[in-house]
Amino acid sequence: MGILSGTVAVCQFKVTGDLPSGDLYSYVAENLVKQAFQPIDQGAAEQSVGWVHLDDHRQMSFDTPSAFWRDHYVVFTLRRDQRKLPAALVKAYLQVAEHEYLAANPGFNRVPKQKREELKESVRLNLLTKTLPVPSTWDAVWDTRTGIVTFTSLSAPIIELFEAQFKKTFEGARLVAIHPYARAEAVVGEELMPALEKANLATSDAAIDLIRSNQWLGWDFLLWLLHRTMTEASEYRVNRPGPALADDPFVAYLNDRLVLMSVGEAGTQKITVAGPQDHFREAVTALAHGKRITESTIYLEQDENIWKLTLKGELFHFASFKSPKVAIEKGDHVDEGSEREAAFYERMYVVEQGLQFFDSLYAEFLKVRLGAGWGDELARIEGWLAGE
Template identity: 60%
Template sequence: MGILSNTVSICQFMVVGNVPASEVFEWASTNLARVGFTPIDHSVAELSAGWVHVDDHRENSFAVPAAFWRDHYLVFTLRQDKRSIPTVLLRSNLQLEEREFLAANPGYTKVPKQKKEELREAVRTKLLARVLPVPSTYDAVWDTDSNILTLATVGSKAVEQFETLFKKTFEGLRLVVIHPYSRAERLLLPETLAQLAKANKANSDAVLDLIKSNRWLGWDFLLWMMYRTMNESSEYRVSQPGPAVVDESFVAYLNDRMVLGVSGENGVQKFTASGPMEQFAEVRTALKSGKLINEATLYLERGELSWKMTLKGEQFQFASFRSPQVKEEKDNTVDAVSEREALFYERMYVLELGLQLFDSLYLAFLELRLGSEWDAELKKINSWLDES
């Protein structure tokens, strides 16, 4: 699903490094074109990756603003075309070549190692020429005002490839994933930041250490949300800047699906609860046995607008993030390019509104979790769990 789809999986990064203060269009245009996608349809190459237009995955020229420039956003797509040969097909064709070699050379009882490698490479090349490359695309939106980049995938391999190609494209810049701890740092006021630093369980500033050592943030947030969904008001207040007005009310709750897990001698044991949760009876039983909530379906509502997502607690990735529907309106008086740009801005509005509500919700949790009232809140949560 692309960034313009009403449902899309996303993760976010901070762009770290120095971006030119002027002539940003020329700088970005040159760099994106330099690593533009090259088709491999008429070759035997196995892999090609590069940048294309978000609106046309065949175009790799970024010479005009309409190709990727949207006000303070840079919008571009990573396209990867990959050929792969099924192992069974490669093996059967190689066996056929080996039999033909032995038939033509009766002095051999088996194919020599070097010849076997030559035959394998020849078979691979022949098969690659017959296999069409399969394309994959991943949209990205870079907000140059906030320096936040939103990537339309949560797949680990795709994310890794995107980070690598981005670093190659924009020399001197790098992407740092926005995880629960770093998102908290962005939201908290200086006086509460000290409490966050005190609660930090990481031994270094390495991103992986900050994520793994502070998984308690995701676990406690989802536990608190589950308790609040069943026992307290689900109404919260907007506290972060964005499309919604500060102090405006919205609703947030969990439902439909949760994934819990616990580490043991045989690895991580997972438990999935799905369907309407009612009293969360199954989940509460699992929590009492030592399991922790790793991901859950979160709903956000503001007036008639609603958002639904699968929140992954370890990194705060937003899988299957469904926003209010935005439709491309066909107007014969407006050209297609203008229509697509209008669709983009509407899509960014509802996506950023949903993220604004999420950040406001997360901040409400952080202020409680890092404050003096958390022990009392945790006591209430544990008493509720014991009732099941």
Template identity: 60%
Template structure:
């Protein structure tokens, strides 16, 4: 699903580096054109990756602002067309090609290794030419005000492909994954920064190490949120910038599905708890056995609006992020282009409000986790887990 769908899976990056001070449009346009998507449907190439319009995957020209410019947003999609040959089909054609070669060379018992490789290349090329490429689209929204970039995929290979293409396109800029520690650094009060840095368990600033060494952030956040859902208050206030006003109230709670992971004699063990939870009894039992919550469905509500997402605790990737539906009233004076633009702005409004609520919720947790009273809070949670 693309960024404009009511449900989308996203990860976020922080873009660092110097942007041009003069004509940002001309700069971005030139670079997007240089890495624009090139069709391969008339050839036999196996893969083509490049940029296209977010609202028209057939268009890859970026010579006018309407193509990718929306106020302070740069918007485009990564298109990947790839031909795939089923292994069974390749094997069958290879066997036929080898049989024909041996029939033409009766003195040979088997196909020589080098010749076999040549046959494989020839067979593969023929099959590729007969196979249509399958397209895939992944939307990008880049906020030029704060450098926050949202990418609509959680597939590790796709994310890596996007990062490589972005670096090739915008040389001099860097993408930094917004993982739990990076998100914490961005939203906590300056007075708590020393406590956060002291709690950092990574020995370096490499992204993978920052994620793996600071798993405690996602684990403690989900544990705290589960306790808040059952025994504390599910009411919070907005404390981060965004569409909602500071101090506005909202509710947040876990429900429907939780994934717990822990080590055992037989290796890593996973427990998935599905369905509405009355007392989290099964989850509490797993936690007492040493498992940790690593993933859960999070609900957030503000007035009549609702957001729902699956939070990946290790990375803070947001899967199946469902925001309030966007409805645009049409009139006879509006054209298709203006309607698409209106849908985009409305969609970004509800998405950013949901992210604002999530960051506000995370900030509530961080204030407690890094504050002086965390030991008492943890004692209450442990007593609740043991049924005291």
């Protein structure tokens, strides 16, 4: 699903490195053109990867601002067309080719290895020319004010493909994943930054080390929020910048789905608690026996508006991120291009508002987790798990 869809997968990056000072328009336009998508419909290439328009995946020219520029946003879509040949199909056609070769060369009882490789490649190329490539697309939105890129896939291979294509396109720039520790650095107050640095269990600044060594951030955040969901009013205040006004109230709570995990001598064990929950009894029992919450569905509400997302605790990826609906007006009297552009701004407004609520919630947790009162808070949580 793309960024304009009501429900979308979201991961975020920070753009770092060497970028031109001043207006980015010419820089972005020139580089998108160089790495624009190239169709492979008429050839036999197995794959083509490049950039296309957000609104029309058949368009790959970036010679006008409307193609990719929206106020302070740069928007583009990664398109990959790929031909896939079933192994069984290649094998069947290769057997026919080998049979024909042996019939034409009666002196051979079997096809020589080198000739077999040649036949296999010939069969593959022939089949590829008869196979239509299958297109896949994923949207990217680059906020030039904050340097944050929002990408609409959580698949590790696709994220890797996007990072490589971005680096190839914008030489000198690179993407740094906004993982739990990086997001903590972004939202925690200056007064708590020393405490965050002290709590950092990583031994290097490498992203993979910061992620693996600080899984406690996701575990403790989801445990804290579950306890708050069951014992508190679940009302919070906006404390991070964004579309919503500072100090605006909103509600946040867990429901519907929890994934819990433990690692022991028997290996990794996971349990999933699904469906609307009254008391989370099964989850509480699992937590009391040492399991950790690694994933959960979080609701964020303000007035009649509801945001719903499944938080992946290890990476802080947002799966099934559902925001208030944005409607695109249609009809003969409507300028479709202008309407889609207006819908984009509305969509980004509600997406960023949901992320602002999440960051405010995370900041509230960090204030407790890194503050002097965490020992008392943890004692209350442990008492609750013990049924006290």
